[in-house]
Amino acid sequence: MITVENLTKRYGSHNAVNDVSFTCEPGTVTGFLGPNGAGKSTTMRMICGLSTPTSGSATVRGVPYRRLGNPGREVGVLLDASAQHPGRTGKEVLTLAAMTMGIDSKEVPRALDRVGLNTVAGKRRVRAYSLGMRQRLGLALALLGDPAVLILDEPANGLDPEGIFWMRGLLRDFADRGGSVLLSSHLLREVEAVADRLVVIGGGKIVAQGDKAELLAQTGTLVRAADPAALAMVLDRAGLPGTRTTDGAVVVPTGSEVIGRAAADAGLVLLELRPAGSGGLEQMFLTLTAGDSVKEAVR
Numbered sequence: 001m002i003t004v005e006n007l008t009k010r011y012g013s014h015n016a017v018n019d020v021s022f023t024c025e026p027g028t029v030t031g032f033l034g035p036n037g038a039g040k041s042t043t044m045r046m047i048c049g050l051s052t053p054t055s056g057s058a059t060v061r062g063v064p065y066r067r068l069g070n071p072g073r074e075v076g077v078l079l080d081a082s083a084q085h086p087g088r089t090g091k092e093v094l095t096l097a098a099m100t101m102g103i104d105s106k107e108v109p110r111a112l113d114r115v116g117l118n119t120v121a122g123k124r125r126v127r128a129y130s131l132g133m134r135q136r137l138g139l140a141l142a143l144l145g146d147p148a149v150l151i152l153d154e155p156a157n158g159l160d161p162e163g164i165f166w167m168r169g170l171l172r173d174f175a176d177r178g179g180s181v182l183l184s185s186h187l188l189r190e191v192e193a194v195a196d197r198l199v200v201i202g203g204g205k206i207v208a209q210g211d212k213a214e215l216l217a218q219t220g221t222l223v224r225a226a227d228p229a230a231l232a233m234v235l236d237r238a239g240l241p242g243t244r245t246t247d248g249a250v251v252v253p254t255g256s257e258v259i260g261r262a263a264a265d266a267g268l269v270l271l272e273l274r275p276a277g278s279g280g281l282e283q284m285f286l287t288l289t290a291g292d293s294v295k296e297a298v299r
């Protein structure tokens with residue numbers, strides 16, 4: 001369980017994180033979503049005691065991170081995959097961490113295996129690792145102490161599609177066994193597939209949070225017509241403001257019946273009329289976090 005209460009971090013006159021509150025419950029994956037510069041890393045650094053909040057507080061399993069006796073046994077953290085000493089081998093990195101945490105070094109080969117790094121990879125120096133391999137090593141390190149909580153900052157960066165699929169399975173399994181996962185990403189698709197809950201941050205502030213299914217249910221109706229221009233006219237005439245998705249459909253913040261009737265009255269052929277689901281979530285994300293990096297966020 002992670003509890004974040006009114007966290008604020010100010011750099012000079014700039015509020016990097018502004019009054020952020022959320023919880024991350026056991027048995028769930030919480031997707032922490034926002035474009036670059038939104039404040040995700042700063043929030044995670046404060047949760048992990050690496051940055052002192054200007055105000056507010058955060059606890060992991062009820063205790064501020066800095067007061068955890070053996071933090072690696074309570075919470076696995078992966079904030080920067082490139083933070084490992086480049087001159088050490090993967091196996092050395094894990095062996096040193098095991099010693100620090102009081103874990104039998106016999107666990108190290110198992111930890112490497114768990115993240116798909118074989119014996120040869122374990123013997124290579126970190127400087128020769130690809131970013132994807134560094135992410136895997138970082139994940140092995142985070143999991144080594146068998147913690148109940150995982151805090152991962154953009155762990156999918158550098159992983160290929162197969163690696164991303166694998167990581168989702170690992171995180172799902174971790175949460176299904178009662179763990180709490182806080183997973184940040186600037187890509188909606190990446191967290192949407194695995195998260196149970198979403199916390200969306202933009203400009204340092206929480207702009208939406210809740211159960212993913214509930215957020216999806218609130219995201220309106222997606223409608224697609226054979227003649228998009230005619231659809232735009234029908235919606236306009238019916239006073240139903242819609243937003244176009246990246247693939248040409250329109251998301252309207254209302255139920256399907258009112259749209260269906262308006263289209264039928266106008267004799268318009270519809271190709272699709274359904275709850276907006278992820279298309280709506282994409283639209284919500286675009287609207288809520290509108291800024292420079294948003295186009296990239298929904299790729």
Ligand SMILES: Nc1ncnc2c1ncn2[C@@H]1O[C@H](COP(=O)(O)OP(=O)(O)OP(=O)(O)O)[C@@H](O)[C@H]1O
Binds near residue numbers: 034038041043
């Ligand atoms: N040490 C610092 N000094 C000054 N400003 C900072 C510092 N660290 C972060 N910031 C600023 O705080 C804001 C939030 O940055 P943060 O790294 O938390 O965002 P993010 O959501 O993690 O984005 P990214 O995905 O790009 O890392 C940004 O405007 C950033 O420039």
